[in-house]
Amino acid sequence: MEPQEDDGDGGRETSPAPGLERQRIHPEVISAMLGVVERLGDNGGRIGTLSDLFDVNELWGSEAESRLRNSSQSGKDADSMKVERSRRREDTRDSLKIARNAASAFVEIGNHVFSQARILEERLEAEEFADRVALLSLPDEILAIIFKIVVDRTVLREDDTFQPLAHVHASVILSHVCQRFRHIATSTPYFWNRTLNVMPTDMVEMCFDRLLAPTAEVAMTGPNRGYFSVHSTSIDSYKSYLSTVIPFSRHWRRYTHEDMYNFIDGLTEVASLTRDLNAPHLSSLSIAYSPSTPRLTNGERSQEHQDAFHYFSSWSCPSLVSLVIANFVPVPYMIPNSSSLKKLDMKLCFGSLTSIFSWKCLASFLSSLSQLEELSFTIEILNLDTEKDDFPIPTEVELSRVRELEIVFYRCNAERVDIMFTNIRLPNLASLKICAWGLAEWEEQENIDAVIRSVIPDERSFPKLAHFELGLGTDNESILDVESRRRPICTVCIPFASLTLVNHFTIVGTYYDFAPLPGGSFLPSLRSLTLKDCKKLNREWIIQLLSALFKQKSLHPSQLKVEDCMWTKTAEELKMQSEDEFNSFEDGDDEDEGLDYRSVSAEEMIKLARATN
Known part of the structure; x- marks a missing residue:
């Protein structure tokens, strides 16, 4: 409850109550106040629990009178009883005095807090008013x-x-x-x-x-x-x-x-409501179904299910250029305006034990997208546990207009990935981005190096490739768990031999070591190198990389860009830390020991790389 305030003094008492002289609260009053607060805390903050602070029955009830009678019977006269009653009243007055002082102190504190709060509120209102005036002038x-x-x-x-x-x-x-x-x-x-x-x-x-x-x-x-x-x-x-x-x-x-959940009756209802929909300005269509959807190939689904999954096939969308599909490979030409689509983002999760990877269905669908320019895949758990349909001759698909390709992998096997990308030809691809996340969760048969080689086995794979980005640890919801580790999770081999035509190379979000650099010249066509959000860079590896690129003159120092990166500290830097941390570093061949990292800039990298040449 808020204390009463008046206009003259701002709601504060002008004369302090006993026990509050010179704005100080006596110890016995503080003790009483703490008792009240403790009682409130023990009873969930309910104010009603304070109604029995004073036990009236104990002071004037039958128990008190019984004590007095017992005293009389033991030989005390009436005067003694009067003295006892007087002492009892005096003790009660002392208790009431402390309680009243405690209550007055609560009021005084409340008034003091409300006074300060009111001043702060006035300042806030003034600032808000000034901000609003400034905004309204724009x-x-x-x-x-x-x-x-x-x-x-x-x-x-x-x-x-x-x-x-x-x-x-x-x-x-x-x-x-x-x-x-x-x-x-x-x-x-x-x-x-x-x-x-x-x-x-x-x-x-x-x-x-x-x-x-x-x-x-x-x-x-x-x-x-x-x-x-x-x-x-x-x-x-x-x-x-x-x-x-x-x-x-x-x-x-x-x-x-x-x-x-892919409730067929729900999708059927949507199909009924939207049949022959006319959306002349619809440019983007996004459909996401359950990961259990790939249990059947398109040829195995009933017509009822096909129509439900493709409920949008009757729509008129002449402006549709972008399609996002999750866990579902559409039947060719059941996507409105499919022949004019420019961008496809397809997410496929094969986590179900009965999932089937059908290259036939995928190849048939991709072949229908003759105007496609941007292609993106997110592929999860495509491994040896995923069944594949049998077909005698691989069907090759050529997407001659695709200029950009992005692929995100999670727990994939190179054998299954190879089936997919060996048979997709992208002769005019200019930009390729490969990401892999959750590498700590990949099993033995799921090797990221082999998966990367399945996409880009050699320099002839994409003859016009100019931009290449490798992202490791990106798009991972458990990235904070990875950050807490003090050692890189694994070693990744960059396919330098397949990147001889690349002009612009970007490494993003690295939490992993890289395999040793190849001997001789590499990345001969390089014109820029970007390191972004790399938190576990190996100092020596980076210096060797830059030193080699500077020496062969495929990269000028001005073409190096570093954003929010960290690399390993030197022994000299570690000596500046506490003795315990340094001793831990000295014992550091143990797998449980960690490495220390610090922020690094492009200028520092360039300086150290030049010093080695």
Whole structure:
């Protein structure tokens, strides 16, 4: 409860209560206050538990009178009883005095805190008012940019699936600040272009009503995220949401559907609701199904299942150029506008024991994408436990327009990967990015060096390759666990012999050692080298690499770029640390011993590499 305040003195008592002279609280009062606080703490902070601080029955009840009568019977006269009662009253007054002083002290402290809090609140209000005045002096277009930054920062704190909901909530809050903020927010489509099937219907309608351009992002999520506890609830959500957004299909720019349960009746319902949908401005389509989907090849699925999985096949999307597919290889020509797709991002997880890797299905689908320019694969657990369909002659696919290829691997076997990439020809590929994460979890038959060689076995694999990026440890949710290790997890061999045509080489997120450098010349066409987010670089290996590149004049020092990297410390640097740490380093051949790393810049690398030449 807040102490009473008056206008004259700011709510503080002008004369201190006994025990508070000169703004000091006596020890016995502090003890009483601590007793009150302790009682509150023992009873969950409930104020009602303080109602029996004084036991009246003990002071004036039958027990007290009984003690007095016993005293009388033992020979004490009436005067003695009066003295006893007087002493009892005096003791009670002393207790009450301390309790009253404690209560006064609580009030005094409360007034003191509220007084300071009020001053701070006034300063905050003044600053907020000044900030608002400064903001209101800015042009509308600048304010809109600031608002976008505020909304984006709010969204980043949310789970990916529910970011659209956070996006709209933040936008609504901005629009309620003042009339001008509302005008800017409601007239900026960016704040209202994201909807999700867990949003209330009136919020979805509000978003579309405020869109002045075809920029809407329509997203649906199934029961996989714990939001829907019952399958029927998920279907009801689909129905309600699609019934609201379909009339605005001309405003759609991006459509995303993630359903980790693959309920055929749910997908069938979506197919019924969206049949012959006309989305003339839809440019991006994203469909994510369960990792259990690859249990059957396309030829083994019933027609009912095929139609359910491809519910979007009846849509009219003349502007569609980007497709994201997870755990699902579509049937050729069942993707709207497939012949005009420019970008494909395919994620395939073969974690199920009954998963089947069908190169036939994949090759058939890729062959239908004649205009494809950017290709991305995320491949998980494609190993010897994954069954493969049998086919007599490998089907080769040539994607002559693809200029960029990105591949992310997790626990893959080179034999299975080789089937896939040996038969994909990319004669005009200019940029290749290979990532591998969670290498500590890879089993013996899952070797990253062999997997990399399966993608790029020699320099003839991609005759026009100019950019190559190797990312190790990137895109890994358990990266913090890796960071806590003080030694690199394993050794990786860079395929230098396959990179003779590469002009720009980037190494990202390395938590692993590299195999020794090859003898003689390597990377002869190199024009730039970038090291980014490398936390476990071997100092000697880097110096040898740069020294060799500088010496053969394939890299100029100005072409080296280093961003947020660390490498091993020298023995001299370790001596500057504590004696215990240095002794640990001296004993350091033990596998349990760690290495120490520190930040390093491009300038330091260049200086040391030059000193060795």
